[in-house]
Amino acid sequence: MPELDQPLNLSASSPAPFSTSASILVIDDEAGIRESLEVLLTLEGYAVTMANDGEQGLHILDLENFDLVLLDLALPGQSGLELLPQIKERHPETPVIMITAYGTVDNVVEAIRAGAENFVQKPWDNEKLMADIRSAVARHRAEEENLQLKRTLKQRYNFTNIVGKSDVMLRVFDLVAQVAPSRSTVLIQGESGTGKELIAKAIHANSPRRDKPFVPINTGAMPSELLESTLFGHVKGAFTSAVASKKGLFEVANGGTLFMDEIATMGMDTQAKILRVLQDRRFMHLGGIQEIQVDVRIIAATNIDLRQAVRDGRFREDLFYRLNVITVDLPPLRARREDIPLLTQHFLDFYANENGLAPRKLSADAMRALIDYDWPGNVRELENSIERGVVLSSGPVIGSDLLPGHITGRSFQDALLEHNPNASLFDILEDIERRIIVEKLERCNWNQTDAAEQFRIPLSTLNQKIKRMNIEIRKRNRE
Ligand SMILES: Nc1ncnc2c1ncn2[C@@H]1O[C@H](COP(=O)(O)OP(=O)(O)OP(=O)(O)O)[C@@H](O)[C@H]1O
Ligand SMILES: [Mg+2]
Numbered sequence: 001m002p003e004l005d006q007p008l009n010l011s012a013s014s015p016a017p018f019s020t021s022a023s024i025l026v027i028d029d030e031a032g033i034r035e036s037l038e039v040l041l042t043l044e045g046y047a048v049t050m051a052n053d054g055e056q057g058l059h060i061l062d063l064e065n066f067d068l069v070l071l072d073l074a075l076p077g078q079s080g081l082e083l084l085p086q087i088k089e090r091h092p093e094t095p096v097i098m099i100t101a102y103g104t105v106d107n108v109v110e111a112i113r114a115g116a117e118n119f120v121q122k123p124w125d126n127e128k129l130m131a132d133i134r135s136a137v138a139r140h141r142a143e144e145e146n147l148q149l150k151r152t153l154k155q156r157y158n159f160t161n162i163v164g165k166s167d168v169m170l171r172v173f174d175l176v177a178q179v180a181p182s183r184s185t186v187l188i189q190g191e192s193g194t195g196k197e198l199i200a201k202a203i204h205a206n207s208p209r210r211d212k213p214f215v216p217i218n219t220g221a222m223p224s225e226l227l228e229s230t231l232f233g234h235v236k237g238a239f240t241s242a243v244a245s246k247k248g249l250f251e252v253a254n255g256g257t258l259f260m261d262e263i264a265t266m267g268m269d270t271q272a273k274i275l276r277v278l279q280d281r282r283f284m285h286l287g288g289i290q291e292i293q294v295d296v297r298i299i300a301a302t303n304i305d306l307r308q309a310v311r312d313g314r315f316r317e318d319l320f321y322r323l324n325v326i327t328v329d330l331p332p333l334r335a336r337r338e339d340i341p342l343l344t345q346h347f348l349d350f351y352a353n354e355n356g357l358a359p360r361k362l363s364a365d366a367m368r369a370l371i372d373y374d375w376p377g378n379v380r381e382l383e384n385s386i387e388r389g390v391v392l393s394s395g396p397v398i399g400s401d402l403l404p405g406h407i408t409g410r411s412f413q414d415a416l417l418e419h420n421p422n423a424s425l426f427d428i429l430e431d432i433e434r435r436i437i438v439e440k441l442e443r444c445n446w447n448q449t450d451a452a453e454q455f456r457i458p459l460s461t462l463n464q465k466i467k468r469m470n471i472e473i474r475k476r477n478r479e
Helices: 031-043 054-063 080-090 105-113 126-157 167-179 196-205 224-232 268-280 306-311 317-323 337-354 364-372 378-392 412-419 425-443 448-455 459-468
Strands: 023-027 047-051 068-072 096-100 118-121 186-190 214-218 257-261 282-284 291-293 297-302 326-330
Touching (some): 023 054, 031 047, 054 068, 054 080, 068 080, 080 105, 096 105, 096 126, 118 126, 126 337, 167 196, 167 326, 196 214, 196 257, 196 297, 214 224, 268 282, 268 317, 306 317, 337 364, 337 378, 364 378, 378 425
Parallel strands (some): 023 068, 068 096, 257 297
Antiparallel strands (some): 282 291
């Protein structure tokens, strides 16, 4: 194994977990309700604080951080409904559960729209109340933890936009930090969508080469000749269409990093040529006679088992050993489910922000569905599901009805009817139309002309619908 230039001190472990018990503020004017909640919550291990009106509640909230607020809807003076936006404005991260009497459905809907997490009806069922509280607190803590983790990762590693707290991912982060400073070749293995390219970029960004180019190339997607001329460049007249000489990516990446994606499907001839460059960092333009020396770091990625490809005779053994100096194995998402809430929060923030929307969160049952699902498409599939949920959502809470049916195990009809229990047929049909339009746009990479053409409607009609339905048009440049 080549020497590492300057291994980092990796003694620090994951960020400190929250050790204090969760804290809850109850705002209710009825002494009886306050007392029974105090007993109940204290028995469950929560630290409870009481306020008997809105003003006092707001004051306490400004002094202390709470994991949750239980807010009575029918407070005297300033009602819970009037108080809620003030709490949300000053403490947007703190979840609020409304306490309501029977027969106030309209108010509840309004409260959820204004950002309440959930509601309980008096007289409540203790077990259900506790389950709701537990999930709201857990979610709040995951959000806080996410923020803290991002800060830590950024400070320790200069990682941006990478999330993970599972042991396996923390080990990956340590390895990345350790190998980044050297010039060693790195092989990243993992199923599709596990974050191979993201990790390759992190290695580059944490290396002394960070100011030089990071050049990705999908080696699996090109026929051999094209791939070779792309990598090595060519001189004028090297082949029929070579009307001018052209630099190859090995030169473009000089001083920086060349990321060779899907390396396993590269042709055998090309493999031999790559091997030569890896050995002495020298190559020739196609049709050229002069050797060119470059200083390029290679990071390769594969989503199939390269060792097996060697056994099958599809991949050169000598090249495999050259590439396999340091291997980063990215586990599939289903093997690190504890990362799902963090990733979800990360994508909720990202897409709400990108679409200019207020913060979004997931309902408890939607989150449960995400944690239980097996994610064959890994993080990318999760990211796409969240993005769709954010685009389709019309309020702050994304329910499981806005997740794809194969994830929640529910049919499209179920989802629609649950989403609109009291809606008119007209409203439900409009909901269907909106979802279908968003789905089509997504499939057309948000190209409205393509979508209109495939729907066989004029572009202007599609535009009108998009405007009327308030569909946010996504910009596709994520980098
Ligand atoms: N740990 C993570 N934190 C945040 N975002 C992630 C993480 N892992 C993956 N992603 C995101 O998921 C998407 C897929 O990641 P990426 O393209 O790196 O995967 P990949 O393994 O290269 O996939 P493929 O094999 O399909 O090319 C990207 O948008 C990436 O930003
Ligand atoms: Mg990739």
